[in-house]
Amino acid sequence: MPAPSLVHAARKAPDANRHIFRMARIMSERKNGPEGACTAVHLFQAGYTEAQVHAYRDPARALLQGLPLTGDPPGRREAEAAVEAIREIRFVRAADRFLAQRAWAPPVVSESTDLGVAP
Secondary structure, eight states: OOOHHHHHHHHTOTTHHHHHHHHHHHHHHHHTSSSSSOOHHHHHHTTOOHHHHHHHHHHHHHHHTTOOOOSSOTTHHHHHHHHHHHHHHHHHHHHHHHHHHTOOOOOOOOOOSOOSOOO
16 A cells, blocks of 8 residues: 555545546446456556545546545545544433433422521
């Protein structure tokens, strides 16, 4: 696996979109080739570095599937929404447990005729 700094630099490169479109074209050509799929070796042979393959592979796949080119891996937004829903559920459950432990009851008041005062 390449260094995260190299992957980040590849994602932020000024010509990143051009590389993504080129990678998508290579993937679609290799899909129809004798192997039936495009592998990382094919991308290395096309001149991509390991960091570029990691940075541009998911956006190129999304482009081939007709999804918008966001730079995020496919499913990232759905996963973040699911994580947020889980956090809300956990927060509500923790609040319910906290309130259950602090069960409040009104004070018991009883009237007495004896006021404790001497006549």
